[in-house]
Amino acid sequence: MSSVRRIGLATLRTLGTVLPVMLGVVVGVFFLLRLVPGDPAQMILGERATPQAVAALHEQLGLDLPLWQQFGDFLGRLLTQGDTGPSLVSGSSTRDLILERAPTSLGIVALALLFAVLITVPLALAAARRPNGTIDHAVRVIPAIGLGMPMFWIGLLLIIVFAVHLGWFPVGGVGTGAGEPLRSLILPALAVSLSLVPPLIRSLRAQLLEVVTADFVTTLRAARIPELRIWTRHILRGGALPTLALLSVNAATLIGGTLVIEKVFAINGIGMLLFTSIGSRDFPVVQGIALTCAVLVVLVGIAADALLGILDPRLRRGSAR
Template identity: 75%
Template sequence: MFGVVVAVFFLLRMVPGDPAAMILGERATPASLAALRQQLGLDLPLWQQFIDFLARVVTQFDTGDSLVSGVSTRELVFQRAPVSLGIVALAVALAILIAVPLALTAARRVDGWADHLVRILPAAGMGMPLFWIGLLLIILFAVQLRWFPVGGVGSGPGEPIRSLFLPALAVALGLAPPLIRSLRAQLVEVFDADFVTTLRAARVSERRILFGHVLRNAAVPSLTLLSVNTAYLIGGTLVVEKVFGINGLGTLLFQSIGSRDFPVVQGVALYCAVLVVLVTTLAGLLSGLLDPRLRVAAPVPRNQGSPQ
C-alpha cells in the first residue's frame, strides 16, 4: 500500500503537462497561472507536497480535492465505485461459471476431443484484448440480437444487471482462460490420487467424490490464481467501462489523466490497491476453509534433552 502511495504520487508528476494550464486553457496569463498554482499548492517543494499528501491519506483516507471540480476525491470515487464493483463481482461469478464446467469436462475426458477443444479455446482467448472482446459482444448481442443495451447503465427494474452483463462477460472471458488451465491441471491430478481410488472402492457415489473431495482439493490453487489476477480483473474493468460508455471508475480515471487531475488519479489507484489487498486476504481465508491443512501451524521442534 505504501509503495502504491509513493508510486502514484511521484510517477504522475513525471508526466509532462501543467494542471494549471490544462484548467485555465491556452490563453491564460503567467500571473493567473502562478496564482492558480499557489492556490492548488503546486508551487510548494515536491517533498512538502508529498508530506501533505501522505498526511491526508493517513488521517482522512483521501488524496485531496479534484483540481478541476474541487470535489473531494473520496466523494468522487464513492459515487462511481458501485458500478465498477458490480462489474467486478459479476465478472468473477461469470468466470467461475465458465471455468468450472469446462475444466471438469476436460479433466474427465483426458486427451479426448473435448479435452483438446477446451485446451485450445482458452489459449485463443488469452490472445484477444479486452476492448476487442467487448466490441465483439456489442456487435453480436447488442446490435445484431438486441438482447442487451449498447452502453450505459439503465435505471429500471433489472436494468442495472442487464446493462452490466456484457461488460462483465467481456472481463470474465479474459479472466477465465488461466482459471480453466489451472483448474483442469489440478482436477486431473486429484482424479489420479490414491484417496479417490479408495473412495471409489468403498462405493462412494461419484457425485459425492466430485463435489465433496475432488473439487474441494483442486479449488485451492485456482482460488490463489484468481486472487493473483485481481489486479488484471480491476484493470480490465476500467478499460471495458470506456468501451461500453459506463460512467464508473474507469471513465473517471481516463478523464482525470487527460486533465492532469493528480488527486483523482491518485485516489482511484489507491482505492484499487485497497481492493486488491482485500481480495487477496479474502482468498487466503477461503483457502484455509477449503483446506484445513493450511490452518494448522507447523509443530515447534523440541530439543532432545529438554524436559517434557
Template identity: 70%
Template sequence: MVGVVTAVFFLLRIVPGDPASMILGDRATPQAVAELRERLGLDAPLWQQYTEFVMRIFTHGDTGDSLVTGVATGDLIWSRAPVSLGIVAFALAIALLITVPLALAAVQRKDGWIDHAVRILPSISMGMPLFWIGLLLIIVFAVNLGWFPVGGVASGGGPFEWIRSLFLPSLSVALGMAPPLIRSLRAQLLEVTEAEFVTTLRAARVSERRIRFNHVLRGAALPTLNLLSVNLAYLIGGTLVVEKVFGINGLGTLLFQSISSRDFPVVQGVALYCAVLVVLVTLVAQVLSALIDPRLRRVQ
C-alpha cells in the same frame, strides 16, 4: 498500498504536463498559471506535497480535492464505485461459472474432443484484448440481436435492468480472465484425480459424483483460488478499460478523464481505492484457502 500510492504520486509528477496550464487553457498568461499553481499548492517542494498528501489520507480518508472540480476525491469515487464494483462482482461470478464446468468436462473426457476444445479455445481468447472482446459482444448481442443495451447503465426499470446493462461488460472481463483459471483448474483436477485416496474411495464404492464434487474439486480448488486472487489486479484493470468501451460512467471513465486533465488527487484516489480492494480480496482468498485446506490453519 503504500507502494502503489507512493509510486503513483511521483510518476504523475514525472510525466510532462502542468495541471494549471490544462485547467486555464492555451491562452492563459504565465502570471495566471503561476497564481493557480500557488493556490493549488503545486509550487511547493515535492516532499511537502507528499507529506500533505499522506496526512490527508489519514485525516480525511481521501487524497484531496479535485484540481478541476474542487470536489473531494472520496465523494467522486464513492459516487461511481457501485457501478465498477458491480462489474467486478459479476465478472468474477461469470468467470467461475465458465471455469468450473469446462474444467470438469475436460477432465471427465480426458483426451477427448471436449478436452482438446477446452484447451485450445482458452488459449485463443488469451490473445484477445479486452476492448476488442467488448466490441464483438456489442456488435453481436447488442446491435444485431438487441438482447442487451449498447452502452451505459440503466437508471430505471429496477435491479433487473441494472444487471442487464452490466452483463456484457462483465462478460467481457470474465472472458479475458477465465482462460488461465480453466487451465489451472484442469491441471489440478487431473492431478487430484490420479491421487491414491481417490483410488481408495472408488474401491470403497463411493459414487463418482460424490468423489468429484466432495473430494476432487475441493482438493483442486486451492491453487485456482490463489491464482484468482493474484489475477485480481487484472480483473480491476480490465474493468476500468471495459467501462470506456461501453460508455459506463464508473471509476474507469473517471480515471481516464482525470489522467487527461492531469487531476493528480483523483488519479491518486482511484489508485488508492483499487489497492485497498486488492488487499481485501487477497485477505478473503487466504481465509477461504484456510477453510478449504485445514492444514493451513495449523500453527507452525
C-alpha cells in the same frame, strides 16, 4: 495455540505484508504522476491563460510548493481524512467522486468473478472427466484462442453480437429502469471474465487430473461412493485450491480490466473517471483511484487466503506455527 492468538498472528502477518505494499503505492503514485508532462493549471485555465493567472492557480492549488512538502500534505490528508484532496478540475472531494461511482465498478467486478467461476468449473470438469477426448481438446484449444484476444476486443465483439444484432443488452451506459442496471453490467462483466477464464481453466483441469489419480480417490471408489459425489465434493475441492490462488494473483488484472472495459461500454464508473482525470492531469483524483484499486487488490488477496484456509485446514495449521 488458542484461536484468538492464531487470529492475532494472522492479522499481524497480513499487516506486515500489506503495509509496505500500500506505502510503496502511495509513494509511487504521488511522485510518478508529477513526472508526467503537462501542467494542471495550464490545462484548467486553457492555452490563452496569462503566466500570472497560471502562477496564481499554482499557488491556490499548492503546486508551487516543494515536492516533499506537497507529499507531506498529501500523506497527512490521506491518514486523517481518508482523502487525497479536492479535484483540481471540479473542486469536489476525491473521496466523494470515487464513492459515487464505486457501486457500478464493484458490480462489474462481482459479476465478472461469478461468470469466471460459472464458466471455469463446468468446462474444466468436463475436460478432466474424459482426458484427450473431444471435449477436452475443445476446452484446451478455445481458451488458447481467447488468450490472444485483448479485453477491449472481446468487449467490442460482445457488443456487436449481443447488443447490436440480437438486441438482448444495451450497447452502452447503465440503464435506470427496473433491472436495467444489472442488465447493463452483464456484457462488461462477461468481457472481463472471458479474459480471466483461459488460465483458470488450464490450472483447474491440470489439478483435477492430478487429484483424480490420488490414493484417496481410489479408496472412495472402492467404497462405492457415487462418482458424481466423488468429483464434486472431493476431487473438485482438492483441485480448486491452486486455481483459487491463481485467481487471487490475477486480482490486479480483474480490477484493471474493469476500469478499461468501462471505457469500451461508456459506463460512468471509476474507470471513466480515471481516464478523464488522466487527460486533465487531475492529480488528486488519479491518486485516489490508484490507491482505491490497490486496496481492492489487497482485499481480494486477503479474502482468497481466508477461503483457502477454509478449504484446506493444513494451511491454517501451517500459519499457526
